[in-house]
Amino acid sequence: MESVAIVGVGLIGGSFALALRAAGFQGEILGVSSAATIERARALGAVDRACTLEEAARRADLLFLAQPVGVIRDSLAAIAPHLRPHTLVTDAGSTKAEIVAAAQRHPAMQFLGGHPLAGKEVRGVEAAEANLFHGRTWVLTPVTEDFLHRPAVVEFCVWLERIGAQIVTLDAEAHDRALAFSSHLPQLAAVALASSCGASGLADRISAARLFGPALQEAARLARSPFSIWRDILATNRGPVHHALECYIMKLQQLKEELEQGENSGLDREFQAAALFAASIRPSGQLNEERDSSRRSVYLGDEFSRK
Amino acid sequence: MESVAIVGVGLIGGSFALALRAAGFQGEILGVSSAATIERARALGAVDRACTLEEAARRADLLFLAQPVGVIRDSLAAIAPHLRPHTLVTDAGSTKAEIVAAAQRHPAMQFLGGHPLAGKEVRGVEAAEANLFHGRTWVLTPVTEDFLHRPAVVEFCVWLERIGAQIVTLDAEAHDRALAFSSHLPQLAAVALASSCGASGLADRISAARLFGPALQEAARLARSPFSIWRDILATNRGPVHHALECYIMKLQQLKEELEQGENSGLDREFQAAALFAASIRPSGQLNEERDSSRRSVYLGDEFSRK
Numbered sequence: 035m036e037s038v039a040i041v042g043v044g045l046i047g048g049s050f051a052l053a054l055r056a057a058g059f060q061g062e063i064l065g066v067s068s069a070a071t072i073e074r075a076r077a078l079g080a081v082d083r084a085c086t087l088e089e090a091a092r093r094a095d096l097l098f099l100a101q102p103v104g105v106i107r108d109s110l111a112a113i114a115p116h117l118r119p120h121t122l123v124t125d126a127g128s129t130k131a132e133i134v135a136a137a138q139r140h141p142a143m144q145f146l147g148g149h150p151l152a153g154k155e156v157r158g159v160e161a162a163e164a165n166l167f168h169g170r171t172w173v174l175t176p177v178t179e180d181f182l183h184r185p186a187v188v189e190f191c192v193w194l195e196r197i198g199a200q201i202v203t204l205d206a207e208a209h210d211r212a213l214a215f216s217s218h219l220p221q222l223a224a225v226a227l228a229s230s231c232g233a234s235g236l237a238d239r240i241s242a243a244r245l246f247g248p249a250l251q252e253a254a255r256l257a258r259s260p261f262s263i264w265r266d267i268l269a270t271n272r273g274p275v276h277h278a279l280e281c282y283i284m285k286l287q288q289l290k291e292e293l294e295q296g297e298n299s300g301l302d303r304e305f306q307a308a309a310l311f312a313a314s315i316r317p318s319g320q321l322n323e324e325r326d327s328s329r330r331s332v333y334l335g336d337e338f339s340r341k
Numbered sequence: 342m343e344s345v346a347i348v349g350v351g352l353i354g355g356s357f358a359l360a361l362r363a364a365g366f367q368g369e370i371l372g373v374s375s376a377a378t379i380e381r382a383r384a385l386g387a388v389d390r391a392c393t394l395e396e397a398a399r400r401a402d403l404l405f406l407a408q409p410v411g412v413i414r415d416s417l418a419a420i421a422p423h424l425r426p427h428t429l430v431t432d433a434g435s436t437k438a439e440i441v442a443a444a445q446r447h448p449a450m451q452f453l454g455g456h457p458l459a460g461k462e463v464r465g466v467e468a469a470e471a472n473l474f475h476g477r478t479w480v481l482t483p484v485t486e487d488f489l490h491r492p493a494v495v496e497f498c499v500w501l502e503r504i505g506a507q508i509v510t511l512d513a514e515a516h517d518r519a520l521a522f523s524s525h526l527p528q529l530a531a532v533a534l535a536s537s538c539g540a541s542g543l544a545d546r547i548s549a550a551r552l553f554g555p556a557l558q559e560a561a562r563l564a565r566s567p568f569s570i571w572r573d574i575l576a577t578n579r580g581p582v583h584h585a586l587e588c589y590i591m592k593l594q595q596l597k598e599e600l601e602q603g604e605n606s607g608l609d610r611e612f613q614a615a616a617l618f619a620a621s622i623r624p625s626g627q628l629n630e631e632r633d634s635s636r637r638s639v640y641l642g643d644e645f646s647r648k
Binding site: 052091102133151153171173179200202204208209211212213215216217219220221222223225226227228229230231232233234236237239240243244245246248249250251252253254255256257258261262264265268269272275276278279280282283285286287289290293296298301302304305306307308309310311312313315333 | 364435458460478480491507509511515518520521522523524526527528529530531532533534535537538539540541543544546547548550551552553554556557558559560561562563564565566568571572575576579582583585586587588589592593594596597600601603605608609611612613614615616617618619620621622640
């Protein structure tokens with residue numbers, strides 16, 4: 035891997051470029067973005083020079099598509115005619131099934147779906163960090179398990195490990211179903227919470243007198259994430275998100291009824307079930323320490339045998 | 342104010358004691374708690390010595406009830422026969438209407454409802470901090486505006502300002518209605534979220550492969566809060582919490598339908614409404630800076646004229 039092209043040099047694309055450099059990557063790093071973005075990315079040492087999407091497709095050994103989900107689908111179609119056979123195309127899109135399906139329309143394309151579970155509230159290459167992926171899960175969604183043994187994929191995985199990412203392989207649908215609960219539902223729950231408070235007739239009092247604790251502040255932080263990011267995510271994961279929302283609404287209905295009836299044993303059970311799940315996803319502080327000490331990737335090949 | 346009794350020497354009670362000391366309080370600080378707790382609190386310099394609830398009622402100029410809501414009601418009944426006329430009794434309970442009503446059953450008692458909006462995930466006097474209330478809202482719920490001019494109340498408010506708290510006065514029902522949306526609903530939303538993930542059939546995958554972002558982690562953090570704390574809060578604020586849950590469920594239903602119908606303009610509107618409210622409760626970092634520079638309390642007397 036001598037030439038890497040970052041398509042979409044924002045927080046994720048820029049961080050991946052900085053991480054490669056910090057991990058000792060000596061090849062060239064091309065950037066496909068607006069002229070202004072490339073200028074900033076060059077100043078930060080993230081990319082060497084700008085190039086067009088077509089040039090990136092012709093020249094790079096690895097194409098990293100770090101764009102919104104809808105744009106990634108367009109990029110796949112645009113690069114397909116220009117790729118060399120050994121080129122590996124991968125992405126960082128938040129949903130995987132539709133992207134993987136779009137890539138499969140180009141049988142000659144060597145495509146590996148990816149999703150680094152890392153991010154920040156701020157966007158843009160200015161916020162990029164070489165250690166953004168350190169200790170974080172990086173999901174890969176190969177269409178067959180064999181795919182992971184291809185030389186270009188093996189080399190890419192070595193770089194992912196060098197930048198400290200924890201590789202998890204899943205099929206695309208399993209990824210989307212899990213993320214519907216663990217990422218898309220929490221976002222919608224936070225938006226609904228902030229929006230309910232805003233519509234409660236108590237919004238002015240709550241904000242003027244600062245009548246809130248950290249829980250509402252955290253929901254508010256999430257609710258500042260713009261719909262422009264979420265539109266594609268929700269549109270490309272409609273079924274699983276719909277299912278997660280239904281389960282969540284049912285759970286809330288149940289809590290409401292138990293509250294109405296003063297049914298403390300039922301409420302207690304829900305708090306306990308919630309605490310049990312909560313304990314299984316301990317805070318990232320502990321996680322990172324633990325992960326750093328082992329630095330081993332997790333391959334969940336079981337998904338393939340279950341299909 | 343020469344003698345203060347902390348009834349329930351945990352995180353809040355212990356922090357209040359440490360804050361008073363740090364702000365220059367020279368009088369005695371008595372502690373009503375288990376022998377083991379008082380020992381730890383003495384070692385931390387939070388209290389001078391243990392005393393019984395009855396002795397506290399007879400001796401202290403200020404009684405600070407920092408107990409769970411249900412226990413505060415019991416304490417009010419227990420202290421009532423022993424109080425001197427000038428003694429001020431106040432509390433730190435998370436709901437106010439029922440506590441204020443319970444106190445009013447003792448007409449000779451000089452009671453001022455209070456709720457410091459500060460806390461941590463950890464409990465117990467070991468976690469107490471002298472600056473816990475610095476820059477944080479401290480709600481007071483006097484039954485009449487006149488009450489605020491009583492000498493004992495004026496002196497208490499001076500100490501609250503010295504420890505850096507931002508006083509907000511509200512009537513008890515207004516407090517409970519606002520907190521139903523800004524504190525109790527976020528807690529139930531987090532519990533339902535963690536519990537839904539736990540019941541999704543995807544819990545093992547989500548936790549083993551660490552398929553989650555910060556939103557779910559924050560919900561999980563909240564969901565570790567035990568029902569023993571929330572039972573009394575929910576039981577003493579049933580109407581407002583029920584209303585908040587209904588509004589929230591309706592909002593989620595609406596999001597679900599808009600998602601089903603690909604109604605992006607509706608979803609966009611919800612995200613915008615949420616972001617607008619979110620912007621009105623900016624993160625505490627900014628808040629604290631701003632507040633520290635002014636160090637002035639807010640008195641929202643308007644509540645009284647609206648009654």
